[in-house]
Structure formats: structure tokens, C-alpha cells
Amino acid sequence: MQNHIIIYISNKESKTHLIKNITSGEFFPELAPQKGAIFSEITINRFIEQETRHERFSIKTETNNSLKNSSEGERKRALLNHILSRDVSDYLVLDNVFDCLDVETQSKIKTILKDISHKTKIIQIATRKRDFLAFIDTIYTVENNNLQLYDNVKLSNPTSHFVKTLPQPYKTEFKTFQYLVSLNNVSLSYKNKPILNNISWQIKSKEFWQLIGPNGSGKSTILSLISGDNPKGYMQDMTLFGMKKGTGETVWDIKKHIGFYSSEMLRGFKRKDTIESMIVSGFLDSIGLYSYPTDVQLKIAREWLELLNMHHIKDKSFHFLSSGHKRLVLIARAMVKHPPLLILDEPTNGLDDTDAQIFSELINKIAKESNTAIIYVSHRKEPHINPDFVYELIPQAKGSIGKLLNEK
Numbered sequence: 001m002q003n004h005i006i007i008y009i010s011n012k013e014s015k016t017h018l019i020k021n022i023t024s025g026e027f028f029p030e031l032a033p034q035k036g037a038i039f040s041e042i043t044i045n046r047f048i049e050q051e052t053r054h055e056r057f058s059i060k061t062e063t064n065n066s067l068k069n070s071s072e073g074e075r076k077r078a079l080l081n082h083i084l085s086r087d088v089s090d091y092l093v094l095d096n097v098f099d100c101l102d103v104e105t106q107s108k109i110k111t112i113l114k115d116i117s118h119k120t121k122i123i124q125i126a127t128r129k130r131d132f133l134a135f136i137d138t139i140y141t142v143e144n145n146n147l148q149l150y151d152n153v154k155l156s157n158p159t160s161h162f163v164k165t166l167p168q169p170y171k172t173e174f175k176t177f178q179y180l181v182s183l184n185n186v187s188l189s190y191k192n193k194p195i196l197n198n199i200s201w202q203i204k205s206k207e208f209w210q211l212i213g214p215n216g217s218g219k220s221t222i223l224s225l226i227s228g229d230n231p232k233g234y235m236q237d238m239t240l241f242g243m244k245k246g247t248g249e250t251v252w253d254i255k256k257h258i259g260f261y262s263s264e265m266l267r268g269f270k271r272k273d274t275i276e277s278m279i280v281s282g283f284l285d286s287i288g289l290y291s292y293p294t295d296v297q298l299k300i301a302r303e304w305l306e307l308l309n310m311h312h313i314k315d316k317s318f319h320f321l322s323s324g325h326k327r328l329v330l331i332a333r334a335m336v337k338h339p340p341l342l343i344l345d346e347p348t349n350g351l352d353d354t355d356a357q358i359f360s361e362l363i364n365k366i367a368k369e370s371n372t373a374i375i376y377v378s379h380r381k382e383p384h385i386n387p388d389f390v391y392e393l394i395p396q397a398k399g400s401i402g403k404l405l406n407e408k
């Protein structure tokens, strides 16, 4: 009988360090001579890098796509299938295995893991309690670089994090529209594979939407149409911020109306900008500061810093922050101008329980205290987030159809 383990960590822990401590035998000396497999975003990124460099696919997805061109969920499934097909591991380290996966895939993976748990030791690294595998009851946390048995009582839930009201924009530079976004019978295929089928979706000012659907159902594809990034948008009947698609509008005409956040963005910022300059750069539509902000812009950025309780660390490097706090700064950066639409693509991916609650509190505050409409894309219901409407993509042979699920 294997002794399986959960390591419940916060975002402050270094995953790379933790995984190294596991595989080297530092934490569990009996693992040192054994052969292990690692299921982690770090491994997926390494395969994508190899793919890009050698133009050869070591792993293919169920749709026979490269990892690079696949959705997050497809990538995770492909890596897990790859690891399980080799069947050579004494132990398996699972790093946030359920992020980005739809409910059905999660339940399939849980069954597979239960099956292999008879012969393979499972070490699950989790940042959310809801992800704990039911068949594991030995749970550790990491304190001062050492494993400690998990004490549920010690970890308290945060109380309200944002006391001040939401900073207001200094001028309204956006027109009002009947619909911010209007998609009318939008259908789209990639290489003859139908993805979207007759999608009609209208979004008005101040509405708070959640967009859900299983992996590969086309959620990111819809976002790329709305943000003007998808070249296939030119063939569609869409009106974005009062502009009918294909009538001479530029991508920038569309983008200036949108604040965008995706957890993928965390990979994009590599330079040493300060926390304050990251927020101010939201006015200048750049990453980093290439021109001087006005006094009013600085004043508003500082109001956001105060709201986020980060005023005292404003001059520190953005990279000094935990991944949870980086997200708050990037949301402030997206919101300084109060754009008509804020898009949040799987925003709580990789967050720990405490940071997910704080993040949700900020989003609810934005929904309540601004006129910005929100599209919140996720597979899973975040317990602290309450959208007004849910739009669901349902995959079918001719591409996904859309369904309005509920109204508050």
C-alpha cells in the first residue's frame, strides 16, 4: 500500500525549489534512488520550447495538434497521457493538476490517478483545498523550507482586504453604446474543424458575465474575436464598441476599449519595472514607461496603490511581488482608465486559497463600483465570485453552440 501525500502550499513557495526538494530525496529520502515523473506547467513549457526549437512534436494532443497551438486543457491532458503511457514511474509529482481543466476531465483524471495509486506513489502539490485528491489523507504544508503536518485551524481566512472605494477615471474618453459587443450568428473553423457554430451574444455596459465551456470548446477563440486579435473576425457579423467589423476599424480602435488580464500575462513581464510604473503604464498603453505620466495619472495610480494596500512598496520591483499580488497590480493597470470592457481569462489559475479570495473581492468591487462590463472566463465556479449572467459553450459536431444559462 502506497503512502500518498498532499503538499498544500501558498503562492509564496517556489515550485521549482519544492519539486527539486522532492525529486532529490531531500524531503523523502526513500525517493532518491527511485524514478519519478513530474506533471507540471514547468514540464509543459519545456516541451513547447523543444517543439519550437526543433519543429518536432514529442507529445501530440488528442486533436493531433502541436502543444503550442492547443488550449491549456488540451496541453495538460496530452502531458498526462504521455506520462501515463510510459508507465515507468515509481512516483508521480502532480503540480496543480486541475487548473484549466473542465469538470469532466477533472473527474476522468481523478479516476485514472486512483487506479495508478495502487502501484505508483502520488505526491500532489496543491494551492486550493478543493483540489485535494480524496484518497490522500496525509497533508503537509511547507514552513521555513521544511515539511510540517497540515493544521487546518492555523490557517485563517482573510477578512475584507479593500477598504477604500474604487478610484474614478479623470475623464470619460469612451462613448456609450447600446451594446459593447454584439456577435451575430458567428461560425468559425480551424483547418476545416468547426469550432463555433452560430454564436449570438450581446454584452451591455456594466454587465458581469461568466463564459464557461469544456476544454477546447472555443472560449479563447471568442475572446480573440472580441479583442480584435483573430484574423477570422473579418468574415463575421460582429459589432464591437459601435464599429461593425470589417468597416476599416483597426485592431487598436477595438483594443483601446478593453482591459485584459490572463494568467498567461504573468509570463510576459520580464523587466524590472516598479509596481507604481506598472500601474501608470495602463494610461500609456505600454509595458513600462516610455513617456512621463501627467500629475493626474500619477494621482490615480497612487489611489489604486492605496486601494491595493501597496502604497508603501510602490517603488519596489514588480517582480518582488507574489503571483497573487502581481495579478492585483495587473488588474489595476487594466482598470486605471475604466475601459468599457474588462476581460479576465482564467484569472485565478495557480492562485492559492487566500489569494483567490482576495482577487475575487477586487473583481466584485469593480463590478459593483464601476460601469465596466466584465467577461470572466473559467471552467470552475469561484466560490466568491457572483456574475450576473453565464454564457455556456456546448461542443457539438458542427462546432460549439452557445446557451444563456441564468440571470440573477
Ligand SMILES: Nc1ncnc2c1ncn2[C@@H]1O[C@H](COP(=O)(O)OP(=O)(O)OP(=O)(O)O)[C@@H](O)[C@H]1O
Binding pocket: 063, 065, 069, 070, 071, 072, 073, 074, 100, 190, 191, 195, 213, 214, 215, 216, 217, 218, 219, 220, 221, 222
Ligand atoms: N491557431 C489555431 N490553429 C488550429 N487550431 C486552433 C488554433 N487555435 C485554437 N485551435 C483549436 O480550436 C479549439 C478551441 O480552442 P480554444 O483555445 O478557443 O478553446 P478553449 O475553450 O479556450 O479551451 P481551454 O479551456 O482548454 O483553454 C481547440 O481544439 C484548439 O486546439
